[in-house]
Amino acid sequence: MSVLKGLWPLGAGLVFLGLLGQIIPQVMNPYYFSILIYAGINITLASSLNLVNGLTGQFSMGHAGFMAVGGYVAAFMNMSLFMDVHFAGMPNYVSEGFFLFLSLIVGGTAAAILGYVVGLPSLRLKGDYLAIVTLGFGEIIRVLILNMDFIGGARGIPGIPQWTNFFWVYGVALVCIVSINRLMDSSHGRALLAVREDEIAAEATGVNTTKYKVIAFVIGAFWAGVAGALFAHFLTYLNPSTFDFNRSFEIIIMVVLGGMGSMTGAVFAAIFLTVLRESLRPLQELTQLDFRMVIYSLMLIILMLTRPNGFFGTKELTDFGWFKRFKKKLGA
Amino acid sequence: MSETLLEFKNVNVHYGAIHALKGVSFQAKKGEILTLIGANGAGKSTTLRAMSGMLKPSSGEVLFKGKRIDGTRADHLVAMGIGHAPEGRGIFANMTVEENLTLGAYLRKDKQEIQKDLEHVYELFPRVKERLWQVAGTLSGGEQQMVAIGRALMSRPEILLLDEPSLGLAPQIIEKIFEIIVKVNKEGMTIVLVEQNALLALEIAHHAVVLETGSAHTQGKASELLASDTIRKAYLGE
Numbered sequence: 215m216s217v218l219k220g221l222w223p224l225g226a227g228l229v230f231l232g233l234l235g236q237i238i239p240q241v242m243n244p245y246y247f248s249i250l251i252y253a254g255i256n257i258t259l260a261s262s263l264n265l266v267n268g269l270t271g272q273f274s275m276g277h278a279g280f281m282a283v284g285g286y287v288a289a290f291m292n293m294s295l296f297m298d299v300h301f302a303g304m305p306n307y308v309s310e311g312f313f314l315f316l317s318l319i320v321g322g323t324a325a326a327i328l329g330y331v332v333g334l335p336s337l338r339l340k341g342d343y344l345a346i347v348t349l350g351f352g353e354i355i356r357v358l359i360l361n362m363d364f365i366g367g368a369r370g371i372p373g374i375p376q377w378t379n380f381f382w383v384y385g386v387a388l389v390c391i392v393s394i395n396r397l398m399d400s401s402h403g404r405a406l407l408a409v410r411e412d413e414i415a416a417e418a419t420g421v422n423t424t425k426y427k428v429i430a431f432v433i434g435a436f437w438a439g440v441a442g443a444l445f446a447h448f449l450t451y452l453n454p455s456t457f458d459f460n461r462s463f464e465i466i467i468m469v470v471l472g473g474m475g476s477m478t479g480a481v482f483a484a485i486f487l488t489v490l491r492e493s494l495r496p497l498q499e500l501t502q503l504d505f506r507m508v509i510y511s512l513m514l515i516i517l518m519l520t521r522p523n524g525f526f527g528t529k530e531l532t533d534f535g536w537f538k539r540f541k542k543k544l545g546a
Numbered sequence: 547m548s549e550t551l552l553e554f555k556n557v558n559v560h561y562g563a564i565h566a567l568k569g570v571s572f573q574a575k576k577g578e579i580l581t582l583i584g585a586n587g588a589g590k591s592t593t594l595r596a597m598s599g600m601l602k603p604s605s606g607e608v609l610f611k612g613k614r615i616d617g618t619r620a621d622h623l624v625a626m627g628i629g630h631a632p633e634g635r636g637i638f639a640n641m642t643v644e645e646n647l648t649l650g651a652y653l654r655k656d657k658q659e660i661q662k663d664l665e666h667v668y669e670l671f672p673r674v675k676e677r678l679w680q681v682a683g684t685l686s687g688g689e690q691q692m693v694a695i696g697r698a699l700m701s702r703p704e705i706l707l708l709d710e711p712s713l714g715l716a717p718q719i720i721e722k723i724f725e726i727i728v729k730v731n732k733e734g735m736t737i738v739l740v741e742q743n744a745l746l747a748l749e750i751a752h753h754a755v756v757l758e759t760g761s762a763h764t765q766g767k768a769s770e771l772l773a774s775d776t777i778r779k780a781y782l783g784e
Contacts, residue, residue, distance in 0.1 A: 401652065404645070404648075404652070405649075407638070407640075407641065408638055408649055411638035411639060411640055411641060412636045412637070412638055412639070414600070414632050414636050415632055415636030415637065415638060415694075416649075417599075417600065417620040417621060418598065418620065418624070418629075418630040418631070418632045418636065418698070419624065419649050419650050419652050419697060419701065420620075420621045420624030420625060420652050420653040420701060421621060421649075421652060422619065422621040423621075528640065
């Protein structure tokens with residue numbers, strides 16, 4: 215997995231995304247652009263859930279809950295404090311970028327802290343039980359927000375500044391993927407895999423299984439929170455019903471369809487599913503019937519029947535022969 | 547003669563309302579093989595789990611090198627020098643054999659020494675070396691058991707706990723595994739061996755504890771137990 219050693223690929227990637235971010239909104243129609251943004255946010259969500267569900271083997275169903283926390287905290291912070299703050303003598307995008315970045319960190323951290331609080335007791339549970347607890351947690355978050363009037367309650371919060379752009383979405387996705395990739399390359403990553411493979415054996419080899427499960431869960435929650443903050447600042451409107459359990463399932467589907475434990479699969483499935491849902495839209499207009507979700511579900515069933523391990527199984531891009539040959543050609 | 551490495555003092559374990567271990571006491575001497583034998587449900591695995599920190603005794607003391615270790619977390623015990631090859635082999639099925647072995651040295655930082663220990667494991671198990679790049683789940687049962695023991699050795703323990711290494715293996719393979727256990731012991735390793743196969747276990751062990759419904763029924767020199775009529779009748783099926 216160690217393709218991305220050192221800091222320069224990350225730096226180069228961010229610069230490249232920055233340039234691309236200047237061009238893409240100019241040449242792309244806004245509808246396609248919004249799909250592109252949602253795909254990017256979904257990449258972060260799927261990759262981070264893959265760390266918990268795929269790589270550490272814990273079945274969490276509460277990702278939408280963490281996303282909601284990140285989104286609401288970031289939006290509330292920016293709207294009540296920084297919305298009209300500008301740095302003197304600097305263009306607007308500097309202050310916007312700065313406060314967006316700040317809110318991503320704060321939103322992510324809030325979700326991570328909550329992940330710790332939820333994870334510590336519930337990660338002692340296994341399999342189905344953990345799934346039920348996290349599912350319940352997600353619903354609790356949604357209902358809590360529904361009843362908090364100062365953040366809009368059921369009406370939601372409108373008028374969040376639209377600061378999220380191509381660079382931030384894909385920059386976050388890149389940092390998320392690279393950081394998880396590095397983590398899995400380290401001895402900590404091997405410990406996480408050991409927990410997935412066999413908890414008793416992991417303990418017998420000296421892995422503190424509870425600690426590592428909580429670490430994976432907290433990191434997953436952090437990135438979900440960051441993705442939620444990006445989402446809030448793109449849609450400009452948050453509503454509790456956006457974060458119901460369907461949202462969590464959607465992310466789980468991405469992880470399962472891509473292949474549990476494959477980062478490549480998570481990224482691929484996130485893009486694939488985001489595009490698939492939208493590409494079925496013309497069909498609806500054509501037939502005047504809402505067949506979209508029926509066909510979407512049908513395609514998922516067919517895909518899981520024909521590829522039960524997902525698109526990639528546990529494989530990564532770097533595990534394929536042609537990629538290795540390509541790397542050799544580059545002389546790496 | 548030799549010093550006591552691990553000691554159970556009147557240990558009780560409860561699973562809810564079930565009293566699984568009833569005041570068990572015994573000692574494992576340094577450099578010896580101690581075997582725990584007994585029928586199904588006698589408490590063999592429970593005893594081993596109380597040793598390796600996988601469960602906490604409800605009362606009594608477990609001492610390792612004179613220090614109390616009951617209630618200490620399993621991963622800390624590994625760091626203290628207790629190696630454990632869990633029941634049913636418990637290998638990491640989707641990882642390669644080499645990854646399995648290196649994970650055994652997970653808590654260690656001394657790379658050169660780890661390499662030395664790897665070589666040592668290859669020496670003990672030439673079969674394992676042949677399969678180094680194979681995914682561990684595709685190995686035969688005997689090979690998986692070898693990987694599990696090898697992995698436990700990789701933490702460079704002072705005492706090695708083996709939970710039914712013969713489980714589900716062909717007699718020939720069992721013999722091979724037991725030969726290796728004896729070899730590891732001859733190199734100075736203290737071993738606690740839990741076995742269903744009482745005859746085989748008594749043949750290689752120095753001391754034995756016979757467990758029956760949660761208490762230590764008999765204990766003593768393995769050779770004496772092997773010769774005793776009551777033991778032969780009750781546990782060796784004669």
